[in-house]
Amino acid sequence: MTKHDAKNMTRRGVLAGGGSLVVGFSLLSRALAQEGEVQGVTPPKEPRPKLPGSLSGAPLLDSWIRIDANGEITVFTGKAELGQGVKTAIIQVAAEELEVDPAAVRLVTADTGRTPDEGYTAGSQSMQNSGTAVRHAAAQVRDILIAQAATRWQIPIDGLRAENGKVVRIDGQALDYGALVSGETLHVEAVPQTRLKPQGSFRVMGQSLPRVDIPAKVTGTPIYVQDMRLPNMVHARVVRPPRPGATLTNLDSAAVERMPGVVAVVRNGSFLAVAAEREFQAIRAMQALEAAAQWSEGTRLPDPDGFVASLKTFPAQQGVVAERGGGGAATAAKTFQATFTRPYQIHGSIGPSCAVALLENGTTTVWSHTQGVYPDRRAISEMLGVAPEQVRVIHVEGSGCYGHNGADDAAADAALVAQAVPGRPVRLQWMREQEHVWEPYGPAMLTELRASIDETGRIVDWNYDLWSNTHTTRPGPAGSLIAARSLPNPFPPQPVKLTISPAGNGDRNAVPLYTVPNLRVIWHFLPDMPLRVSALRALGAYVNVFAIESAMDELALMANVDPVEFRLRHMEDPRGRAVIEAAAEGFGWSGDPLPEGRGRGFAFARYKNLAAYLAMAIEMEVDRETGRSRMTRVVAAIDSGEVVNPDGIRNQTEGGIIQAASWTLYEAVAFEETGITSIDWSSYPIMRFGAVPESMDIRIMDRPGQPFLGTGEAAQGPTAAAIGNAIRHATGRRLYDIPFRAEKVKAAIGV
Amino acid sequence: MAVTLTVNGTTRQVDADPDTPLLYVLRDHLELNGAKYGCGIGQCGSCTVMVDGTAVLSCVTPVLLLEGRKVTTVEGLGTLDAPGPMQQAFIEQQAAQCGYCIPGMMMRAQALLQANPDADEAAIRTHLEPNLCRCGTHMRIIKAVMRAGELMRQNSQSGGAT
Amino acid sequence: MKTFLRILAGLALLLVIGVAAFAAYAWRSEIDPVDPPAQAGLDPALVARGSDLAAIGNCNVCHTAPGGETFAGGLGIPTPFGTIYSTNITPDPETGIGRWSEAAFLRSMREGVDREGRHLYPAFPYDHYTLVTDEDNRALYAFLMSRKPVRAQAPENELPFPLNMRMLLAGWKALYFREGAFQPDPNRSAEWNRGRYLTEGLSHCGACHTPRNRFGAEQRELHLAGAEVENWTAYAINAASPAPIPWNAESLAFYLRHGWHQEHGVSRGPMAPVTANLGSVPEEDARAIATYLADLMGEPNQERQTRAEAARAAIREEGGAPRPVQAGASGSGIGEAIYVSACEGCHDGRRPLPFGGLNLHLSTAVNGPNPQNIINVVLFGLPGAKGEPSAMMPAYRGVLNEDQLVALLDYMRERFSDLPAWTDTRERVAQTMGGERKVTVYRMDGTTQAPPESSMRTTPWP
Structure with missing residues (x-):
């Protein structure tokens, strides 16, 4: 969002900006056609040439870049700013190829009324998909403009160059971009071949351009959906049952309706909410409604004692993730075997989920911090029983995302309340307790690993079994929304199915990237979900890398080889080797003894085995008396392909490490059979400043000319493993069950 | 009930129920966005503002306690066009990811540096303990607060206001 | 006058005798320093019991300074008389109790006297610890000797004269301290x-x-x-x-x-x-x-x-x-x-x-x-x-x-x-x-x- 936008986030500003663009916008039909494909409508017959990134789904150049007669440049991305800095990075690639100043680029992010359908902003793919599309579109637009100028001047294009928003001739004559575009100039399909700017000529890419969103964030400028304040807006709160499956059996809301400021009590089946003029009035009314509502018992949760271990007894489908070789066991000299677990964990955004919705003229507009405006529109329209065109979902930033959190559900809640107060914008925010209890969790997982080395210390055999739910129950179908499940005719949750894909899901990174001749990896897919789960940053990669990299350390010990050296001996991928070597060198990795209570840990992974490479070395201190442990020093090396914004990569990586350290050291959802009991930061503690490392050094491997690989999820798995390995080094004890709270570490150490 | 309080240097009269937390008075009545709702029970610090120079959790502070008191929010530290030293330091250090917790961090840090302009890194870490960040921006936040201290010291040496 | 002088001399003599007697009463011998016992030689079962006993005794609470290492001492304990700093009870030979023999440790718990024979201030609660059995004290000693030696010198106590004279503590002990191990009541469970x-x-x-x-x-x-x-x-x-x-x-x-x-x-x-x-x-x-x-x-x-x-x-x-x-x-x-x-x-x-x-x-x-x-x-x-x-x-x-x-x-x-x-x-x-x-x-x-x-x-x- 530009400064101007941020200052004027009023209903008029927000609506007017979009309204004019929707009319006659070529994109809409394209986007709808795409949805049709998803829903099973026959795809177009002519095979299209494969275009780079998201251009393949939205090939018209003016879906991505528009230039008006005044030379104002607007770039459209279907991706959303989640705090990862993607706006800045996309502006950088656009400005680079368009040969304009970054400040001259206006960026419009995910909005079903204006931008391409790029699915979800997830999987660290914004730069691969949207960054690539915008870059190629920008380069092609630049060349079209140069061609236009050549035509205008009647000269060959050879002597022309684009510079600072103009096409310039050798003799210095110039034409502004605005003068070169007419109505249909950019309304053309992208071509497969793009003339990208050559290496070494970059002005903007590869620079740490300051993030465009930060000034607003540090001055209290309204920029979050939580900050939206539209004229005549009401504040709403939802009332949830004590546990899933409970239905509203009895409610006398008369007294609540008489409370000051209350505009409406909305009851629709077991969906219950209240809207009031003022926010605190809505909260008071919500509390009164909670006290008045009576619910059926609902679904009992499983017995928490030994729950994670019991995952192995759940009904399961088996999926072979990878299988090669066979018979390695014959040469096996030493074997490492272990079980690793992780409990349910939360996204835990600091700001609870929020949305604003308005029903006006038969169209429901929803402002949401969803990761996927188009899928969310599909789900909300299905829930409301209206055509998708009657719902518009606009992304507005929220508090940190980290995966499928409560955003989509809050959007659905707001949309439902909006139906009860047509013409009035409804701002609905969840309470802290609702966020902790009702967001979909990162699934609990159990994995078993058995690996062997031969006499020479080479890995000869690798068996890995993982038990996990799906990690994706995102919207698309209405049944993914809590509100839709609460209606008088509830939408059922979408049935889940086992799918093995290259990028992986629960099985993400389940296959080691190391050279292993004999290998078998199985996903025991668990369809039953006693607790609601979905995507949490890195999906299964967090646990799978933890297990693999813990095993690598143990195998190195068995082989009597330094753990870094052991990894290098089994790593052929030169980029993998490069980050391992860079992290080790930057850290000053050695086998020298450390003072008592200190340990080093190393870990590596290539995210999804096809995206960013990251290796890290850490030092930890472990207090033998209390079991309390803390990372003190971190050095990581990351290769996420060609670098657009080095500081952005650094920021994301630092954050990924600290967040994953918090998961690994502290975090577990607590529950009893009657409900979730970790409902705030006292019952679900996360890392505070006192436990933050003393130093953190992120080294970036620039790979000019290589594809963008994404950054946001490269660090999670390696962080868990590096912590486990450092505790092992400090104490001689390996921990297998996340989180490594002090009590558990102390129990492992003994007296 | 009408409560009179000074917010960012301006005297404001607010008609709110006396038990209304300051957070909602700031956001809903005065249309200021710096203080954020995070937990509502004083556990995360995203609602932190200063009251008479001390960091206070606005979500658990009923407005009835604030009659005649001086409240400062992040809007009182500077503007987009003229950011104050704390804001300038956070921009310089790029100390935000989603940024939701950042105004609360800045207000707690501001209270520390006003009371102790020479606060060192250890003091900053201890002082910021009540405030949570989920994106993991901690390293940058610490650097930004140290930088803000530098800027404030420079300003006060050159006679500028802090 | 002569009589007066005589009385005075007598009193002075009495005082000298009194002081000497008190000094003799207050004096405790030094127990010879030893080399810290080898950690490997400690009985693990004894160490484990000592760990529980140390937790029950809350040794870590006083003998750990804010941000310091556990048992390394240095915590200032405010008393109405001044600040007393807890000592380092890790087995560090120079700054801790690494040179204390088991006998010296037992005496400190039983009598409130350190290895060198100096009386300890009752901020160290030997008025309670005197009840601890020799068996438990041996477990505590083994546990402490199994800890990581930490080099940390506790600050000097901040006590005014004459309270900084440790010998006076013998008088305090005479008035308020009853030495002796715990005697169970046979009539109780x-x-x-x-x-x-x-x-x-x-x-x-x-x-x-x-x-x-x-x-x-x-x-x-x-x-x-x-x-x-x-x-x-x-x-x-x-x-x-x-x-x-x-x-x-x-x-x-x-x-x-x-x-x-x-x-x-x-x-x-x-x-x-x-x-x-x-x-x-x-x-x-x-x-x-x-x-x-x-x-x-x-x-x-x-x-x-x-x-x-x-x-x-x-x-x-x-x-x-x-x-x-x-x-x-x-x-x-x-x-x-x-x-x-x-x-x-x-x-x-x-x-x-x-x-x-x-x-x-x-x-x-x-x-x-x-x-x-x-x-x-x-x-x-x-x-x-x-x-x-x-x-x-x-x-x-x-x-x-x-x-x-x-x-x-x-x-x-x-x-x-x-x-x-x-x-x-x-x-x-x-x-x-x-x-x-x-x-x-x-x-x-x-x-x-x-x-x-x-x-x-x-x-x-x-």
Whole structure:
């Protein structure tokens, strides 16, 4: 969002900006056609040439870049700013190829009324998909403009160059971009071949351009959906049952309706909410409604004692993730075997989920911090029983995302309340307790690993079994929304199915990237979900890398080889080797003894085995008396392909490490059979400043000319493993069950 | 009930129920966005503002306690066009990811540096303990607060206001 | 004149003889230094028992400085006479007790004398530790010798002359110290005797819970009758216990193990590390302490039982929707207004402890002899334990002014207790807000029973 936008986030500003663009916008039909494909409508017959990134789904150049007669440049991305800095990075690639100043680029992010359908902003793919599309579109637009100028001047294009928003001739004559575009100039399909700017000529890419969103964030400028304040807006709160499956059996809301400021009590089946003029009035009314509502018992949760271990007894489908070789066991000299677990964990955004919705003229507009405006529109329209065109979902930033959190559900809640107060914008925010209890969790997982080395210390055999739910129950179908499940005719949750894909899901990174001749990896897919789960940053990669990299350390010990050296001996991928070597060198990795209570840990992974490479070395201190442990020093090396914004990569990586350290050291959802009991930061503690490392050094491997690989999820798995390995080094004890709270570490150490 | 309080240097009269937390008075009545709702029970610090120079959790502070008191929010530290030293330091250090917790961090840090302009890194870490960040921006936040201290010291040496 | 001189000379002689006799009486021999025992040679079973005993003895609480290493000493312990710094009890040969033989360690526990023969200040509670058996002392010694040696020199004590003369402590001991191991009462159960042994000995509960005389000695006639330590009130844990719901062995054992109890609240202040330590020891030891203390408190009389029932009834009656705030920001209703708007949301007792706030009808603090603990908690809050689930409360320093806090406390006392108003509320509020009463804020471990961290003591939250 530009400064101007941020200052004027009023209903008029927000609506007017979009309204004019929707009319006659070529994109809409394209986007709808795409949805049709998803829903099973026959795809177009002519095979299209494969275009780079998201251009393949939205090939018209003016879906991505528009230039008006005044030379104002607007770039459209279907991706959303989640705090990862993607706006800045996309502006950088656009400005680079368009040969304009970054400040001259206006960026419009995910909005079903204006931008391409790029699915979800997830999987660290914004730069691969949207960054690539915008870059190629920008380069092609630049060349079209140069061609236009050549035509205008009647000269060959050879002597022309684009510079600072103009096409310039050798003799210095110039034409502004605005003068070169007419109505249909950019309304053309992208071509497969793009003339990208050559290496070494970059002005903007590869620079740490300051993030465009930060000034607003540090001055209290309204920029979050939580900050939206539209004229005549009401504040709403939802009332949830004590546990899933409970239905509203009895409610006398008369007294609540008489409370000051209350505009409406909305009851629709077991969906219950209240809207009031003022926010605190809505909260008071919500509390009164909670006290008045009576619910059926609902679904009992499983017995928490030994729950994670019991995952192995759940009904399961088996999926072979990878299988090669066979018979390695014959040469096996030493074997490492272990079980690793992780409990349910939360996204835990600091700001609870929020949305604003308005029903006006038969169209429901929803402002949401969803990761996927188009899928969310599909789900909300299905829930409301209206055509998708009657719902518009606009992304507005929220508090940190980290995966499928409560955003989509809050959007659905707001949309439902909006139906009860047509013409009035409804701002609905969840309470802290609702966020902790009702967001979909990162699934609990159990994995078993058995690996062997031969006499020479080479890995000869690798068996890995993982038990996990799906990690994706995102919207698309209405049944993914809590509100839709609460209606008088509830939408059922979408049935889940086992799918093995290259990028992986629960099985993400389940296959080691190391050279292993004999290998078998199985996903025991668990369809039953006693607790609601979905995507949490890195999906299964967090646990799978933890297990693999813990095993690598143990195998190195068995082989009597330094753990870094052991990894290098089994790593052929030169980029993998490069980050391992860079992290080790930057850290000053050695086998020298450390003072008592200190340990080093190393870990590596290539995210999804096809995206960013990251290796890290850490030092930890472990207090033998209390079991309390803390990372003190971190050095990581990351290769996420060609670098657009080095500081952005650094920021994301630092954050990924600290967040994953918090998961690994502290975090577990607590529950009893009657409900979730970790409902705030006292019952679900996360890392505070006192436990933050003393130093953190992120080294970036620039790979000019290589594809963008994404950054946001490269660090999670390696962080868990590096912590486990450092505790092992400090104490001689390996921990297998996340989180490594002090009590558990102390129990492992003994007296 | 009408409560009179000074917010960012301006005297404001607010008609709110006396038990209304300051957070909602700031956001809903005065249309200021710096203080954020995070937990509502004083556990995360995203609602932190200063009251008479001390960091206070606005979500658990009923407005009835604030009659005649001086409240400062992040809007009182500077503007987009003229950011104050704390804001300038956070921009310089790029100390935000989603940024939701950042105004609360800045207000707690501001209270520390006003009371102790020479606060060192250890003091900053201890002082910021009540405030949570989920994106993991901690390293940058610490650097930004140290930088803000530098800027404030420079300003006060050159006679500028802090 | 001559006679006078003679008398004078006689007196001088007597004085010299007296001083010499006292010196002879006070003198303790040095026990020869030894090389620190090899850690590998220590009996693991003995070390493990010593670990539990050290937790019961709360050695880590005093012998760990803020941010320092466990057992390395250096914590300043404020006393009415000056500040005494705890010593390094790691096996470091230069700065710790690495050169102490087992005999030297046993003597220090039994007699309050260090290896060199110097008398120790009773901040080291040898008036309790003297009861510890040789067997337990040997386990404690083995445990301490198995720790990581930490080189850390404790600061010099800050005591004025003549209190810095250690020899004088022999006189103190003659007056107040009874040396000797624990003698079980054959008429009582083994559990009761175990509880008494731990409570009066290693756990040294009386060090905080028994008031001291002006020479710093525990007043025997007021055994466990409650006292003030470091500006926290340690409540009476004898028959005079102010708890609205009388303790019994069951509830006490739970509280000591978990750091909270549904009808009593959460452990905080200097009690927090004690309950954190007891969370890690064998359950039967915590239970034994509870059994003995419950016996000391005795069966509650009719009046206390009636009060308990009244408290429970009041909670049942009040259960319901939140109360509207009637009063304004000033005037006589201000205490109620503050309570209802700032406190009741958590303290309505709807959410179970330890994460929910205690309904104050159950609060020992509100029914205690003074409001100090409530003042401390309201001003400085309860910070959450690091990375472990625990009770939390926000700090209200910076929000409440003196008048408002006094009004709030008066209201709490009036509403939640049938005892007369406190008389020193304003003075205590002013002294605490002004920093004259220094308050250490403890992190707490509500549920996890993890051993306390090295830096349990923190500065107050801003």
